[in-house]
Amino acid sequence: MARILLKFSEQIVDKPIVSQVILDLKVPIIIITAQLNSKGGEVLAEVANETLDKVVAAFRKKGVEVSLPKLIEVDKEKCISCGSCVALCPVEAITLAEDCSIVFNKEKCVGSTCSACVDACPARAIKSVKQNNHEVHSVRP
């Protein structure tokens, strides 16, 4: 699965674009987070790797800005294993191991659409970073 970040401008936010893309392409799209109001907003979505290119193309055709979400990365050297981030994570992507080390689960993290942990890290060990896997390249406009 690949995650994409869809940005809707004020002009198109009231149009049923996501449902149209689903109906046109007949592919499932999982919506992970959505922050939208009348001024526009962002939707974090997940699609199958093999449908990624056509989904991206379809959204772009309808005027949606598509990019890859930034994910959270923990710098193990800087981390002091305090745990300040744990209870702030709404999707439980950060947990404490038996020995009280911080365990970060990239699969669960919703990345830059949340970032609740970033400014709570006293060691400044958590950064929002661009996703860096091979599917990414095909998505770049």
Added chain:
Amino acid sequence: MEEKALKPQKNTRTVAEINEKIRKGDAQVLTAEEMKRLVESSGVEVAFKEVDVVTTGTFGAMCSSGAIINVGHSDPPIKIDNAWINNVPICHPGAAVDLYIGATAMSETEPFEYGGGHLIEDLVKGEEVELRATAYGTDCYPRTQLKTNLTKDDLNQFYLLNFRNCYQHYNCAVNNRDETIYTYMGKLLPRMKNATYSGAGELNPLMNDPDYETIGIGTRIFLGGGQGYVIGEGTQHEASSQNGTLMVRGDAKKMDPEFLRGASFTRYGTTLYVGLGIPIPILNEGLAKKTAIRDEEIFTNVVDYGVPRRERPKLAKVNYKELKSGSVTVGERKIRVSSLSSLKTARQVAFTLKEWIDAGEFFLSAPVETLPLDTKFKGMKQTEPTAYVANVMQAAVTCKETEAVNAIAKRIVTKSVNHIMVVDDQGKLNGIVTSWDITRALAEGKTVLSDIVTRRVFTAKLDEPLETASKRMAQHHISALPVIDNEQRVLGIVTSEDVSKLLGRNQ
């Protein structure tokens, strides 16, 4: 067993006897966590017989920390008046070249991100730092400007000198306000969506000797990965409420950055995480019992940091077992809780200290004077009154949501106000409308009040300091706050105009 035959059973042992055993490599040392398990399985009597020393540890943000450095004399000499290291302002409490780096002093170029704590860590790591200084110049100290690069090896003395460390236990923090707040207890989400706590609970040094039988001036301790000493009780020390604190000193040149880390709390400032461990000599059965204390026996209060006052409401009592489990219960609610201090590193402190003693590298010292049991922690004596919301609050003009826009327009004119609170039958706040909202509604031909009401309203409390209410208005670009009680009932209104009148007068 052979020893038993030779000597009669003793019910006490001395620090000197323990040190003799350490020298011979015979001392039995357990970490506080191991001690609890032993007492649980074998009882206090056996634990006392078998164990000589219990090691404790904590690793948390300790803001009242810092380092005293002597940078040597320049040629020509300077009597430093103002100094900065890596752009962090440095205190100059003594003579010409003695400086104190406070952990919470923030860099003038990177405030909130780099500060005294980070600077101490950098020096301990052996990194080069930049000292800038100015002076007024005297006949004996003619120099007025200075800039040089230094490492810890260039310093004559580099001592960690912390005047309040190692709290016996600490509050668990929540925030009952409608907005996220950033505090020394970390990031607190609105409406108690998270909680934070600090402290190692059953591993905490002072909790394992809560009557300070073995801790006082001269107690040798683990400090920042090196050896240090307790030099007395810390500031704000209060034994009666189990709020003991320590003043400590240690040679920072020999410390380890793993146990001394600079840190940044967003919108609060910088600080220093300090690793501190105390070896408790098991001199009698009483101490064996005390060092067996468990997380479930150590209680702390859940405190609402959303209230910007010295006395903050205590919402619940919780123990460290609950805190370490990841959630606490306040009333009906389960709240996820995070630790700000590191239990992992606290364990490492206790374990490292145990290893040192086992290896004969660390000897215990009996204090020349134990920590006081009678000191009181007083609030500040204030000779000038503080302004609160109650001092400037005015009566609120209210309306019901069922009223017409026209009627509200008339009320704004007759009462000559800019803000009308929308309340329900119980007087509870449902929203706010301003004269601007009404003007716009009339211009656009809207007649139904509920279409123009602002629902998300920032509010103030009666006993809130005027400064925080004023800050909230500035932050959200608004000119008034309804004053409400805990049941959301409208008590009045505070406007930016009234605030500036009063605060302006006080200045």
